[in-house]
Amino acid sequence: MAFGWIDEQAELRRRAGLVRTLRPRPADSPLLDLASNDYLGLARHPEVVEGAAEAARTWGGGATGSRLVTGTTELHAELERELAEHCGFEAALVFSSGYAANLAAVTALAPHGSLIVSDAGNHASLIDGCRLARGATQVVAHADPDAVRKALGTHGGPAVAVSDTVFSVDGDAAPLAALAAACRDHGAGLVVDDAHGLGVLGEGGQGAPYAAGLAGADDVVATVTLSKSLGSQGGAVLGPARVIEHLVNAARTFIFDTGLAPAAAGAALAALRLLRREPERAARARAVADELYARLTAAGLEAVSPDAAVVSVRAPSPEQALGWAADCRSAGLAVGCFRPPSVPDGISRLRLTARADLSGAELEQAVRVVGATRP
Numbered sequence: 112m113a114f115g116w117i118d119e120q121a122e123l124r125r126r127a128g129l130v131r132t133l134r135p136r137p138a139d140s141p142l143l144d145l146a147s148n149d150y151l152g153l154a155r156h157p158e159v160v161e162g163a164a165e166a167a168r169t170w171g172g173g174a175t176g177s178r179l180v181t182g183t184t185e186l187h188a189e190l191e192r193e194l195a196e197h198c199g200f201e202a203a204l205v206f207s208s209g210y211a212a213n214l215a216a217v218t219a220l221a222p223h224g225s226l227i228v229s230d231a232g233n234h235a236s237l238i239d240g241c242r243l244a245r246g247a248t249q250v251v252a253h254a255d256p257d258a259v260r261k262a263l264g265t266h267g268g269p270a271v272a273v274s275d276t277v278f279s280v281d282g283d284a285a286p287l288a289a290l291a292a293a294c295r296d297h298g299a300g301l302v303v304d305d306a307h308g309l310g311v312l313g314e315g316g317q318g319a320p321y322a323a324g325l326a327g328a329d330d331v332v333a334t335v336t337l338s339k340s341l342g343s344q345g346g347a348v349l350g351p352a353r354v355i356e357h358l359v360n361a362a363r364t365f366i367f368d369t370g371l372a373p374a375a376a377g378a379a380l381a382a383l384r385l386l387r388r389e390p391e392r393a394a395r396a397r398a399v400a401d402e403l404y405a406r407l408t409a410a411g412l413e414a415v416s417p418d419a420a421v422v423s424v425r426a427p428s429p430e431q432a433l434g435w436a437a438d439c440r441s442a443g444l445a446v447g448c449f450r451p452p453s454v455p456d457g458i459s460r461l462r463l464t465a466r467a468d469l470s471g472a473e474l475e476q477a478v479r480v481v482g483a484t485r486p
């Protein structure tokens with residue numbers, strides 16, 4: 112029977128406790144949200160919503176074409192200029208998602224005959240970029256600059272190392288300075304995914320490359336998403352102007368994709384301007400994460416010390432992680448649940464996000480519920 116294998120896979124997933132389901136969220140959900148990636152609490156900020164509405168009124172519901180045809184509006188150009196300026200890079204290129212930005216950066220910067228050295232904990236979109244690239248990929252141990260150095264030493268041609276700046280599973284940071292040094296010693300480029308760093312790291316949320324003194328370097332490229340701290344949708348690649356020009360000409364997820372919807376570009380630009388006007392939002396997100404971690408560990412839970420706004424709590428098994436998250440939900444708290452295959456080490460976790468706008472009382476409620484429902 113056509114697609115018969117799908118039923119076999121579904122049965123295997125069910126037995127392993129790995130079935131995923133969609134849960135449409137009402138606009139006025141009563142749940143306390145520690146599951147979203149809205150780190151700065153900007154997704155529903157009136158200025159951000161108005162940025163989206165105004166852009167839709169001015170430019171319409173869609174970008175109307177790919178970026179190289181009709182899909183580049185003056186709004187896209189403005190967003191690119193301000194993003195590059197904020198993050199400290201020479202130029203930026205906006206994509207329809209962070210996923211597309213990662214596919215673009217990795218595939219366009221790893222041609223045939225090149226080597227990609229990829230951290231074992233990288234996000235799926237970087238992994239898929241490696242799979243699509245013409246260069247050969249070598250996966251190295253997580254957050255291990257010596258392993259990167261060793262891998263680069265085995266190759267004579269063009270090479271890039273790719274890494275998340277903040278890993279989405281445990282919220283731990285990559286050793287960016289040591290990675291950059293390893294790349295420089297071998298004349299290799301460094302591509303970092305700052306999806307969880309933008310808006311959170313750096314004094315005013317300029318991101319991890321800026322905080323590490325690497326923004327604007329001619330051998331460093333960063334990708335970001337507009338869908339987390341900026342509360343919108345879309346992604347971008349930041350780097351030297353010659354790299355960005357190369358992407359315009361060579362990146363297939365840029366060339367063959369409709370431009371980012373104006374409403375998303377308008378919302379992201381409004382959020383970025385808000386962040387630049389109120390840079391303390393970034394420090395607040397970090398402080399909330401530290402406080403959440405301290406309270407969780409004081410309650411006897413096994414959490415990972417956060418380097419940005421993601422706080423990960425270990426669960427004994429995929430089934431128990433799922434049950435734990437469901438019990439939290441029943442008690443009024445939305446938390447994320449990471450299970451294989453989303454976790455490269457096979458360890459299931461609850462994933463809590465520390466939003467800058469969470470109050471002390473909300474943190475207390477969150478820790479109480481997570482503690483009371485533990486398996």
Ligand SMILES: Cc1ncc(COP(=O)(O)O)c(C=O)c1O
Pocket residue numbers: 208209210211213234236275279304306307336337338344345346
């Ligand atoms: C580390 C990382 N990179 C890239 C992405 C993809 O970004 P987007 O959701 O904008 O496609 C995500 C999550 O969504 C992520 O966590």
